[in-house]
Every structure is written in structure tokens, then in C-alpha cells.
Amino acid sequence: VFSPAEIFEQPLLIELLYLQIVHDIFSSVCVRISEAERINMKIFLSSHGVATIGDIHLIKTSSAKKDIIEQARQWSIYFCRFFPITTIKSHFNEEQLLGISHSGIRLIKRSRTTTNRDTLQVLETFPFDTIQYISSIRNGSTIDLNLAKKHITIRSQRIQRIKQMIENFLQESRTDGNKPSHVCNHKLSLPPLLNTSDLFKSSSQTSLMSYSQTFSELIPSTSVEINTPKPTKNDVILPTLSVLPTGHSMMEFALQNFKIPNRRRSKKGWKTSEWTWQDYAELIKWSKSPIQTPLLRRSSNDPSRIVRQCFLAIMRYMGDHTMARSQTDIDCLIYLLKNMHKHRTLIDEILCQIIKQLTDNKSIKIDSVQHGWKLLAIILNYFIPSEHLQPYFIKYLHDNRIKNEKLVQLCLNHYEQTLKYGGRKNIPSKAEIGLLTANGQNGGKHQTFLLPGGFPLTLLVTPSMVMDDCLNLLCERLNISNILENDEYSIFIIITSEHSSRLLNSTEYLFDIISECARANIIDFHFIIKRMLWFNIPIIFNNNNQSEMFINFMYHQLIPELLEGTMIILNNNHLSDKLMQEISLLAALQYRASNKIGLPSMREVKHLLPATVLKLKSVRPQEWTAAIHDKLCGLVESMSIIEAKIKFINLIKTWPLFGTTFFTVQSVDNPSIRSPCLIGIYKNGILFLDLDTRETLFTIPYDNIVSIRRHQTTIDIKYGSLSQPHILQCQLDRAQDLVALSGRYLSLIGRSLTSALERKSDTQQIHRSLTSTYNDPISTIL
Numbered sequence: 001v002f003s004p005a006e007i008f009e010q011p012l013l014i015e016l017l018y019l020q021i022v023h024d025i026f027s028s029v030c031v032r033i034s035e036a037e038r039i040n041m042k043i044f045l046s047s048h049g050v051a052t053i054g055d056i057h058l059i060k061t062s063s064a065k066k067d068i069i070e071q072a073r074q075w076s077i078y079f080c081r082f083f084p085i086t087t088i089k090s091h092f093n094e095e096q097l098l099g100i101s102h103s104g105i106r107l108i109k110r111s112r113t114t115t116n117r118d119t120l121q122v123l124e125t126f127p128f129d130t131i132q133y134i135s136s137i138r139n140g141s142t143i144d145l146n147l148a149k150k151h152i153t154i155r156s157q158r159i160q161r162i163k164q165m166i167e168n169f170l171q172e173s174r175t176d177g178n179k180p181s182h183v184c185n186h187k188l189s190l191p192p193l194l195n196t197s198d199l200f201k202s203s204s205q206t207s208l209m210s211y212s213q214t215f216s217e218l219i220p221s222t223s224v225e226i227n228t229p230k231p232t233k234n235d236v237i238l239p240t241l242s243v244l245p246t247g248h249s250m251m252e253f254a255l256q257n258f259k260i261p262n263r264r265r266s267k268k269g270w271k272t273s274e275w276t277w278q279d280y281a282e283l284i285k286w287s288k289s290p291i292q293t294p295l296l297r298r299s300s301n302d303p304s305r306i307v308r309q310c311f312l313a314i315m316r317y318m319g320d321h322t323m324a325r326s327q328t329d330i331d332c333l334i335y336l337l338k339n340m341h342k343h344r345t346l347i348d349e350i351l352c353q354i355i356k357q358l359t360d361n362k363s364i365k366i367d368s369v370q371h372g373w374k375l376l377a378i379i380l381n382y383f384i385p386s387e388h389l390q391p392y393f394i395k396y397l398h399d400n401r402i403k404n405e406k407l408v409q410l411c412l413n414h415y416e417q418t419l420k421y422g423g424r425k426n427i428p429s430k431a432e433i434g435l436l437t438a439n440g441q442n443g444g445k446h447q448t449f450l451l452p453g454g455f456p457l458t459l460l461v462t463p464s465m466v467m468d469d470c471l472n473l474l475c476e477r478l479n480i481s482n483i484l485e486n487d488e489y490s491i492f493i494i495i496t497s498e499h500s501s502r503l504l505n506s507t508e509y510l511f512d513i514i515s516e517c518a519r520a521n522i523i524d525f526h527f528i529i530k531r532m533l534w535f536n537i538p539i540i541f542n543n544n545n546q547s548e549m550f551i552n553f554m555y556h557q558l559i560p561e562l563l564e565g566t567m568i569i570l571n572n573n574h575l576s577d578k579l580m581q582e583i584s585l586l587a588a589l590q591y592r593a594s595n596k597i598g599l600p601s602m603r604e605v606k607h608l609l610p611a612t613v614l615k616l617k618s619v620r621p622q623e624w625t626a627a628i629h630d631k632l633c634g635l636v637e638s639m640s641i642i643e644a645k646i647k648f649i650n651l652i653k654t655w656p657l658f659g660t661t662f663f664t665v666q667s668v669d670n671p672s673i674r675s676p677c678l679i680g681i682y683k684n685g686i687l688f689l690d691l692d693t694r695e696t697l698f699t700i701p702y703d704n705i706v707s708i709r710r711h712q713t714t715i716d717i718k719y720g721s722l723s724q725p726h727i728l729q730c731q732l733d734r735a736q737d738l739v740a741l742s743g744r745y746l747s748l749i750g751r752s753l754t755s756a757l758e759r760k761s762d763t764q765q766i767h768r769s770l771t772s773t774y775n776d777p778i779s780t781i782l
Contacts, residue, residue, distance in 0.1 A: 453556030534659025565612030588631035
């Protein structure tokens with residue numbers, strides 16, 4: 001198990017954890033990993049070239065291994081310590097386990113499938129912050145847990161160890177997360193490893209953590225030293241933690257971390273013992289005068305002048321101190337942000353300074369508090385407190401929600417966004433700060449996004465929004481209800497003067513992109529949304545299920561794809577009568593959707609037909625014109641514009657190559673595939689197509705793909721059996737785009753499968769008969 005505040009930095013520890021996880025992923029007997037978790041991890045490993053257990057050493061970098069460990073840490077029960085228990089609600093013949101991990105405790109039901117395989121089902125999860133009280137042990141085997149919204153009684157023969165472990169983890173989750181000093185002094189004798197595979201040959205049956213130590217305790221540290229400084233005569237004697245205010249109050253944080261100013265020397269000598277709670281409270285309250293020393297002890301390495309100037313900048317921004325000559329509130333903000341970026345240890349110091357000036361604010365300026373909360377909201381778009389300060393900081397925000405609900409909620413929103421996406425990168429512009437100052441709530445502005453066909457869609461956006469948030473809002477406006485379908489869309493930025501476009505990453509901040517354009521004096525830029533994947537396609541389009549805006553979106557994106565002719569298959573370079581009739585109907589529907597009067601001329605017909613069929617000599621222009629006129633005078637004439645568009649979409653989506661993205665390939669190292677050719681990426685796999693006729697030459701389904709690797713303009717597609725895969729090497733200019741698009745499809749397929757498995761798990765009823773004697777693959781962990 002991990003402890004709540006534990007980190008893993010030792011190379012040996014990272015290597016051992018990585019090897020354990022990968023071995024368990026490719027082992028079918030590890031019951032701690034759900035099928036959905038296993039599939040997602042295999043997709044992730046495959047993207048790094050690890051398709052089988054034999055590829056385990058292909059991942060070399062420590063950062064990639066840490067990413068894998070972090071993903072495994074999110075799994076519900078993989079890093080859990082299991083204890084057999086019974087609860088009041090336990091049924092006879094039902095075996096329950098208590099799982100304790102770094103994220104909380106879980107009630108788990110253990111059962112056996114019809115194939116005699118063990119399964120573990122999480123019944124309930126209780127994070128540590130919901131545990132309010134743990135009773136003393138009764139009758140030698142029972143404790144009560146008081147939770148935020150319920151009460152549970154647990155019985156176990158190992159109740160002493162359960163209580164001790166919960167209390168230790170609960171205390172660690174509520175404190176600053178410093179590692180206990182025994183980590184450094186701990187000596188662990190490990191038997192020499194002849195082969196790393198020996199350690200993992202049965203990791204699902206014998207846990208690496210089969211006893212109560214955490215991971216860091218297993219690997220003795222030789223680089224970390226924890227020394228407790230001896231008190232001097234100038235140190236203030238603090239109350240013991242047992243009498244400190246509880247619940248992560250700022251008072252508690254101040255007593256543990258603030259520098260306590262020394263008393264002046266009097267005739268009676270030092271009076272360090274005469275500090276009162278009132279004196280301590282003043283440390284975290286508003287001050288009308290600038291501070292002379294840092295608030296935090298840990299800030300001693302930072303220049304004191306910078307710390308004082310930062311506090312002055314906060315006072316000036318809040319209106320509690322006069323500005324320097326030609327100085328503005330924007331100058332104060334930029335000074336703070338630049339120093340927080342340059343001196344990362346100042347982040348907690350400045351956040352504590354702002355909290356100090358917000359607490360019991362007695363400023364004569366009426367809007368001092370409002371400016372303080374706005375300043376905090378802006379800063380939280382860029383920086384958040386360390387794990388050490390975080391619980392106290394969050395509690396402070398929640399404690400002040402009643403008085404300043406909207407601004408505090410804005411701070412919380414910005415904190416969550418920065419925690420999730422890493423924070424803004426560019427200094428805010430004067431216009432952006434002016435927006436926050438003007439409306440005071442969210443600093444929002446209206447931003448226009450262009451839909452296919454050039455139709456504008458305006459959204460209210462805020463400085464904390466990333467492109468993924470914009471996409472979610474756009475999909476909401478398009479009335480797209482399937483959350484997974486949101487991932488099929490992307491936003492591009494197009495700069496007209498440079499004739500360039502760029503696909504925006506979902507984690508990029510919108511206001512950072514706008515700031516970059518403003519700094520480069522680029523004003524002719526546009527944000528365009530486009531559908532990139534076609535996986536979750538409605539069975540049928542109609543006015544009842546889709547909005548008119550969504551129908552227009554789909555129609556105008558599909559028109560240029562039709563006119564390019566890439567979706568048209570010419571079997572033996574011949575256009576079938578059925579396909580000719582469908583193309584004629586699509587042309588007639590286009591003409592009706594454009595709301596033109598009368599019948600199209602032969603010249604107009606050329607603009608309604610795909611480029612590939614215009615090159616065919618087997619069908620003359622007069623024949624196309626007559627066929628389109630016939631369609632218009634028949635069924636299409638009576639349709640409304642929206643009905644014509646819906647008919648167009650429903651027809652074209654029946655074509656085999658609908659939703660396929662094409663890449664031109666210069667060469668393929670397979671003689672059966674004619675080069676040059678096209679590669680088509682679609683929802684079921686990868687197609688190799690004839691360059692002229694679009695006939696299929698070769699197909700690789702996604703479930704047959706082992707890995708796809710790119711080497712500049714070359715890609716290697718490994719497919720077939722895991723033990724003896726085939727490799728197909730292709731040469732193309734847009735290799736990076738192809739790998740990225742296929743990766744998005746694989747990721748979406750994995751998430752769709754996970755969602756389906758979760759729904760199945762929620763509705764499935766598990767029935768089993770419990771036997772007292774059978775082979776127990778997890779008995780050694782209990």
C-alpha cells in the first residue's frame with residue numbers, strides 16, 4: 001500500500017512498482033484489477049510499444065514508469081490492504097473485506113464466478129475526509145466508524161490492526177504530509193534478487209506489500225535526512241498539537257509554520273512563555289502596516305526584500321497602501337505573478353499573505369475585501385498551494401463562502417482547474433484583468449467559434465477555461481447528450497494572414513492562446529470546431545432527436561468531403577447505376593438545401609458533383625443534369641430545407657467509407673498493396689485503399705493492432721498475434737497526424753468499453769454459493 005502523503009522518487013522503488021504493475025496487467029489471475037482497468041492500461045502501454053510481457057523493458061524513462069504507477073494508483077483496490085470483516089448489513093454466506101488504501105477505505109464483496117474465478121466488487125467507498133470519529137475497540141473485535149452521512153459497525157479478528165492503520169492514515173491525510181523520521185533510519189534486509197522475474201512470478205497471489213509497510217519504508221532512503229532542530233532561547237514555546245485548533249484551520253497552520261516574532265527584552269528578561277491565543281490570532285489577521293519578515297519559516301531562503309515588496313503589492317492592489325509613482329493595480333499583479341514564477345517557494349508565502357489581509361479586514365476602503373478575493377482568484381489561475389498548505393487553504397475558502405459566495409466559488413473553480421490542467425502560462429492582458437474588475441464575478445467575455453459553413457456560435461468564456469471546457473459548451477449548444485461523443489470533436493485556430501491552422505490541445509487555456517495572438521499583433525485569427533472522429537454516430541438523423549444547429553453542423557462538414565470524392569468507391573474503375581442514382585440524389589438535395597429556385601443549369605450541376613465522377617467519361621454531363629432534374633422534380637421538390645439536409649446526412653452515412661479520414665501513402669513494404677495508395681482511419685480500424693478507385697486492398701481491425709510507432713515520416717504498424725506479430729512499414733508525409741488520430745480512436749474505444757462494463761457491473765446481480773474450502777488466490781494477502 002501507499003500511505004496518503006507518500007511520494008515515490010527512489011529509482012529502485014519506481015522500477016519494482018513498474019515491473020509489478022506490468023506483470024499483473026498481462027496476468028489473468030490478478031483479481032485486484034478490473035477488466036476495464038486492464039484494457040485501459042494495455043492501451044496506454046501499447047502506445048509506448050509494450051504489447052506483451054516480453055516488451056516490458058522497452059520503456060526506459062523514469063517519467064513514463066511514474067505515469068504508469070500514477071495511473072495504477074487511481075485504481076480502486078489495486079494498492080489496498082485487505083482485512084476479512086463482517087458488518088451489521090452483511091448477509092449470511094456473504095464474505096466481505098475491508099480495503100484500506102491511500103485514498104480511503106472501501107467495503108468489498110468477494111464472490112466466485114461460474115468459471116470458479118474470484119471477483120472483488122467494491123460496495124462502498126469512504127474517503128478519509130468523510131471519517132469523523134473512530135470508536136474504541138469493544139468486545140475485542142468491534143469498532144464503530146462515524147462518517148459524514150452514516151454510521152457503520154465493523155467486526156474482525158484483526159480489529160486492532162485495522163483501527164491502528166485507519167488512524168495512522170487518517171492522521172497523515174490531515175497533516176502536512178511530512179514523512180516520519182523512521183523512514184530514513186529504517187533498515188530493511190532484502191534477500192538478493194537473482195532475477196527480477198522471481199519477484200513477480202506470482203504477484204497476484206503474494207502481494208509485494210503483504211505486511212503493513214508502505215512503499216517508501218521498503219526502500220531505505222540514503223539521500224533524505226530529517227533533522228529536528230533543537231530549540232534555542234529565542235524560540236517561542238508553542239502549545240502541543242493536542243490542544244491546537246483542529247480541522248485544518250489557518251490558526252493551526254500558522255502555529256506550525258509561521259515565524260513567531262520574538263518578544264522585546266524587558267527588565268525581567270525573556271517572556272517567551274507569555275504568548276496568548278490572542279497573540280497567535282494576530283499573526284493571521286489583517287495588518288494596516290507592511291510586514292518586515294516573511295510569514296513562513298520556510299521562506300527564509302527567499303530575499304526578504306522581495307517578500308516585503310510582494311506584501312506591499314497585495315496591500316496596494318487591495319487599496320490599503322498608496323501606489324508608487326505611475327504604478328497601477330495591473331503592475332502589482334504582474335509583479336506578484338512574475339516572482340511566484342521565478343521563486344516557486346514564494347507561492348505559499350504569497351497565498352498566506354493574501355489570506356492574512358482578507359482575515360478580519362478592518363480597512364477603511366470599502367472594496368478592500370472584494371479586491372483581495374479577486375486577486376486571489378486571478379492568482380489561482382496560475383498557481384495553487386503546495387500539498388502542505390492545501391487542506392488549510394481549502395478549508396479557509398469553504399469557511400468564507402457565506403460572506404463572499406460568488407468570489408469564493410470562483411476561487412474554488414480556478415483552484416480545481418489549475419490542479420487539473422497545470423495553470424495558465426501567459427501573463428493576463430490588461431483587457432482580461434479589466435474584465436474581472438468590471439463584472440467582478442467570473443471575468444468572462446463572449447468568444448465566437450465558427451461552425452462548418454462559417455456559421456458563428458458565441459459562448460461566454462472565462463480565464464480558467466481550457467479547450468476541453470469550450471468543446472463541452474459547444475457540444476451542449478449542439479444538443480449532444482452522449483459525453484463520449486464530445487471527444488470526437490476538436491477546435492482549430494486559423495490565422496488568415498499566415499494561411500496556417502493548428503489543432504488545439506484539449507488542455508490548452510483559451511485565454512493563453514488569445515494572449516499569444518495579442519502579443520504577436522495577430523488579429524485575424526478564428527476558432528473553428530470540426531468533427532474529427534465518427535464513432536458514436538446516431539442510428540438515424542431527424543428533427544426530433546437532433547437540434548437544427550447540429551443538423552447544419554453535420555451537413556456543412558460533409559459537403560466538402562463529398563465534393564472531394566474521397567468516399568466514392570469505383571469498382572473496377574466503374575460507376576454502378578445504384579451509386580450514380582445516390583450521387584444524383586445527393587446533388588439534388590444540395591440544391592434544395594441551398595434554397596434556390598428552379599432547376600440547376602449544366603454549369604451549376606458541375607459544382608454539385610464529386611470531383612472523381614466528373615473525370616469519368618462513362619457518364620456525360622447531360623446525363624448527370626437529367627438525373628438531378630428528375631430527382632428535384634420528384635421526391636426532393638416537396639422537402640423543406642432542413643428535411644433535405646437530414647435526407648442528405650442519412651443517405652451519405654450509409655456509404656462504406658463514411659467517417660473515414662484519408663492519408664496519402666508514398667510506399668508500403670507489402671507487395672500485395674499497390675503503392676502509392678491511401679490509408680483510411682475509421683471507427684473499425686485501418687484501411688489500405690487504391691489511390692484511384694478507393695477499392696480496399698488490405699484491412700487491419702483495431703482489435704488486431706499491437707502497436708503503431710512513428711519514426712519521422714515512417715510508421716510501423718505491428719498487428720496479428722502478440723507472440724509473432726506482423727510489421728507493416730509505411731512512408732507518408734502526415735505520419736504524426738495518422739498516429740494521433742488512430743490513438744484517439746483507440747482511446748475512445750477503450751473508454752466506451754469501460755463505460756459499457758461499468759453499466760453492466762451496476763445492473764448485474766452476482767449469485768454464488770460460498771464454500772469453506774477451496775483454493776484461495778488472495779488468502780496470503782489477508
